[in-house]
Amino acid sequence: MTRQPDQSATRSHSRLLLRRFVRPLLYVLGLVPALWAFWLGSRNQLGPDPVRTFEHILGLWAFRFLLASLAITPLRVFLRINLISYRRMLSHASPSPKVTSRNTRHEQTPSVKD
Secondary structure, eight states: OOOEEEEEEEEHHHHHIIIIHHHHHHHHHHHHHHHHHHHHHHHTTTTTTTHHHHHHHHHEEEEHHHHHHHTTTHHHHHOOOHHHHHHHHHHHHHOOOOOOTOOOOOOOOOOOOO
């Protein structure tokens, strides 16, 4: 009589592999578009308005990461591929330029004295 491997041990082993290899790999892959844009900037290949081009490149990649993270639920529902544990990683790894608008000013409004 052969003994079946314990399913909980198999699940914990796969989660360990996920934490050790796949997650760091996804974070590194998330940095690739930003590093590529920095490389283009260091080579002076971003055109006449490098800041605008840099923001455009990072914005496109942030949009692609957003679409990838939003596509996880339909993949799980329709194709039964469970990638929920990757959703947060995709949103955190996106190279979105987290800057405010250039025209935004945080000025105090004058107080009215009685």
